[in-house]
Amino acid sequence: MDIWSKEKRSEVMSKIRGKNTKPEMILRSQLFMKGFRFRIHKKDLPGKPDIVLPKYKTVIFVHGCFWHYHKDCREGRIPATNS
Numbered sequence: 001m002d003i004w005s006k007e008k009r010s011e012v013m014s015k016i017r018g019k020n021t022k023p024e025m026i027l028r029s030q031l032f033m034k035g036f037r038f039r040i041h042k043k044d045l046p047g048k049p050d051i052v053l054p055k056y057k058t059v060i061f062v063h064g065c066f067w068h069y070h071k072d073c074r075e076g077r078i079p080a081t082n083s
Contacts, residue, residue, distance in 0.1 A: 024050050024062040 002009060019041060028051060031038060039052045042059075049059035 019050075021062065027051065027060070027062055 004012065028038070028040070031051070031053075036053060037055070039054065040050065041048055042052045045052065045059065047061065050062045051060040052058075053060070
């Protein structure tokens, strides 16, 4: 059972960003400094990849800590309810 009402749960989940997350911004910054040029969030490709390197015909999907938790990561954890 959820500890919040449907309205509160909806409000909380709406604040979780899907674009321009911190890991994505760090990767984009590093790629740009290395001289790679790219497009972001291309809507015409399946899955809307986070970063597209057209010259290399490569796409990059960046998975953040909230959805895909990592070992020893403070941000990512299995939910206590509905795990």
